[in-house]
Amino acid sequence: MNSTTMTAAERGPARTGVLRRWPEWAPWAATLWALGYGLTALGWTLTGAGFPVGRADPDRQMSLLGGVPADVGAPLFAAVALAAAGTGAVMARYRPGAPVPRWWRRFAVGFGGALTVVLLVVVPDTRILAVAGYLPMILVKAPFDAEMRGQVGDALGVEHLHQVIALAGGFLWAAATVAYARRTVGSCARCGRPDRSATVAAVLRWARPAVYVAAAIPALYAVTRWIWVAGVPLGIDAQVHEEGMADGSLWAGAWLASFALVGTVLTLGLVQRWGEVFPRWIPVWRGRRVPVGLAVVPASVVAVLATSGGLGLIRVGLSDNLITSDDWAAVGPALLWPVWGVALGWATLAYWLRRRGRCADCGLR
Template sequence: MTTTTSTTAPLTPPAPRTGRRGRPRWAPWAATLWALGYGLTALGWTLTGDGYPIDPADPNSTMALLGDVPADAGAPLFAAVALAAAGTGAVMARYRPGAPVPHWWRRFAVGFGGSLAVVLLVVVPTTRLLALLGYLPMIVFRAPFDAEIRADVAEQLGVDYLHQFVALIGGFLWAAATVAYARRTAGSCVRCGRPDRSGRVAAVRRWGRTATYVAAAIPALYAGTRLLWAGGVSMGMSERQMDEMASDGALQGALWLGAFALVGTVLTLGLVQRWGEAFPRWVPVLGGRAVPVRLAVVPATLVAVLVTSGGLGMVKASLVEGVFDAEDWAAFGPALLWPAWGVALGWGTLAYWLRRRARCTDCGLG
């Protein structure tokens, strides 16, 4: 009779294809330090009862996925998870290429790190960050000349915003650390992930164009409703609500958000268009030059994360809090598609990066 040890036997990956400039040896250490700092801070919230950044009494908490978590439950939970993450990250960071890794540990570390990254990027942030991103260009343009806007911004930016920014930083650090660890323990190139033995790269690229069109269509729908309102057409909005928006200046904000979303639609299409890879000839100085990959990937990734998080908050408010009003469906309805927008944009951005990445300087594959 024979027994199998496939679930517990150490995994000895082949020699990794990384060079001296290989990516992210610092990523697991950075994620570990972040988790340790956050865990100690949350422990302070637990012991002192002060500083907890989530206020269930805040009216905006209805659209926050964690808005209903009180301090006496949230603070110790955050502390425990973060300190456990610090221990896990330290083990991941101390891994040496070629060393045997138990199957169960690799699955746990990759699953835990990936789940933590998702929570920090999607669950912790609220619609406030997305709103700030949407209004940021207008704020930058008008704030130097409008004292009222400066006062409103100063009043709104509080500890909850700081907490969400910190969570975003931690989410990206843990995403980078988990990807780096998964690649190193699989014997793939830490910088680029090649070679792809699973076929995932081909699948992502195959559906990348479809995902990009979906990601462009949803903000176009949102923009259409806002631009119609600004033009005086009350589609999906009661006349009473339209009058209220016109009297308090909200239609100007709707016009801005509609124009911003329309710009987002155009830029999203660039992920599958020639001008998304090389600047058009008519662009001064840059015409004909290749578009830097990060110039497209970094902002698109950030928008995908915030749109997914904000959209899930909208869905929560609609289903749980009963905020959705059928009479004024356009005020809230298009936002219920935002989770699909975020996922599609993330998929299209990944496909764009996979298509445009150059031959790797570490492993030489490409």
């Protein structure tokens, strides 16, 4: 990779957008998030009420944390979050060039990485993925359907809000940890350059297989759901299929299947020309370059939700013996969602590496 630098005059004026300055504010934002969450969890501990996960969760079978009792989980969450707030403050105060003990850097990066995984993969479950999948339908139909608005209101609870907050904290901690890790080794906090060319080449080399895997799994899920609404009980109990057709519940699955197929097409765009330049048939934007964030941000969110939701379904399937030869299509395709999430994450990273261009901060390409 060409790592030629530019002078400040060649780079032009610094980009001052808030999102472009994420390495500056992300560590502080992650610290404030951890402090707020820690104080809230401390409140759960002292009052004995409000803990939104574990045995207090009415649908805890969906969660990887479903068996955690409040008297254990609340103080544990408080201790970890408050420790994260202290760690984040130290990370945020770091200035490039300052000496950092090796043990501290390893601890901070490891702690931040572990906290990111817990917040993005362990805390969320299948329910938040379902909300994301049905969100387009809700936005289109709910304003004109009072019954749907009531159903949505009844379905959403404090557990969903807690998972959204956890996801926000997870992405903040991912950004804060990456920025700190880069700064403490002398790399550009925004782009990571100069990076290891061998690692980048390996990611790019496996991009196309990752895209095909990430596109095939939701397509498989979608095909089974549309076969059901076509009247064929493929991989599902015939009586369950008949009841689902009668009450219309299978059509909700078909909607989610349609959204999955849209995701399949958009995933293929990560390695196609039209994923970089809007095709001619799209009005207004035709011929313009696709903003990198327009592809990377939603793909990253879906990758996280698919991984966490899939792990939750695996837990349910194994604990309730739902994985059988007669009903394989009911749960089987969803058991591949963790693979889908990992493959989509890999493909998204490769897309970003291929399209990131010259960094406006360090000038490296």
